[in-house]
Amino acid sequence: MGVNSDPLLGGEGFLTTTIEAFANWGRKNSLWPMPFGTACCAIEMMGVFASRFDLSRFGAEVARFSPRQADLMIVSGTITYKMASVCRRIYDQMPEPKWVIAMGSCTCGGGPFDSYAVVQGIDEFLPVDVYVGGCPPRPEALIDAVMKIQKKIEMKGAPVV
């Protein structure tokens, strides 16, 4: 990316960049999360969205309850097998490019629920980008996860169609 502010241009100047770098810069700073909250972690996630921790500082405050308008799925809470097919379908409905955060011990590996009904980690059926441990994790930990997603978008990006 280059900046040209030659006075010959009247002081207004212009940027040179690639379409990919520009699109990914936009993506990383305007993540639209799809909150998939099923348990107590969802309360902590709401705290992250609210004013005290304020995820909007990272451009990610527009929680979209429609998967078709979202590009970041935050799975927070115990996922049972009965819920897993719903979770997978909602993920499938999100447009590309998309990212997934597994928030809390339950989504990372089943947490305390080593039982017949609970999925032992949502990576059994979803591609997870960032895992956040904790029961529930502190809001700072989720903010850190969002920042890691931003870093991932910045470094690896996603193709521009």
Added chain:
Amino acid sequence: MSVDLEPVINSLKNEFPQDILGVKEYRGETTLLVSKEQIFKFCAYLKDELDFTFLADLTAVDYLEVKSPRYEVVYHIHRFGPECEENARIRVKAKVSEDELKIDSVTPVWSGADWLEREVYDMFGIEFIGHPDLRRILMPEDYEPFPLRKDFDVRNREASKRSFEKALEEGAD
């Protein structure tokens, strides 16, 4: 519970002399063991004549290798008094054997029993005769095992995975 349940039990004993198999009192809680053939009439009498209008809970216990017959269906029934201290609660149990996993539904008596009986059916496989809509309530409908039975391995996720994969395929259309 400070209410004296003596008149209630006497009235029940009069009405069902053959069918009350036992009365237990423990720490102020009264438990009646009733033969399962009469459970519907028994519950209807409790509600209509003795004013036990509220079914607080309906569940079951699996006494595998502990008791025979293997299952007990448990009813917690409540009567509201005019004052809070006059509330009364009674526990009714009926034994259900493994060979005949059936008991009469009490949904016609207390409509609140509907989902409770469905849950017992879901978890233990006990069939409730006369239930209006006996389907699984918590587990997926095509799930086969009954997970709260003592001989079910609680960590066995195979059946859940099968239901999950089937739901995925059906959702893909």
